[in-house]
Amino acid sequence: MSVIDCDYLPDPEPVQFPPELALLIVRKAAAMAEAFESQALDQMTRVASRALCNGMEPRRIIRQMGL
Structure with missing residues (x-):
């Protein structure tokens, strides 16, 4: 619902999302997640x-890092 609730505004047309674009987005997101995971693992x-x-005692490290 828009901020301006008027009957004279046309309903937005549904957008057909191209499957190949969706696949590229998923691949890019997976690559970004893998890179982030690797960086987080190295830093931790x-x-x-x-x-x-x-x-420092290992138990204290575990607690402080929320493991």
Whole structure:
């Protein structure tokens, strides 16, 4: 529903979403998610390693990282 609720505004035409465009979007999103997952894994591993080197107990690292 639009902010202006008027009968004289035409109903929007339904848009046919091309399947090939949907497939490309899904592939791009999957690639972006994979890259993000890899970066997050690397960063979390570095943080945990640094904390261990500084003498922090593994249980405390687990709690602080929300694992």
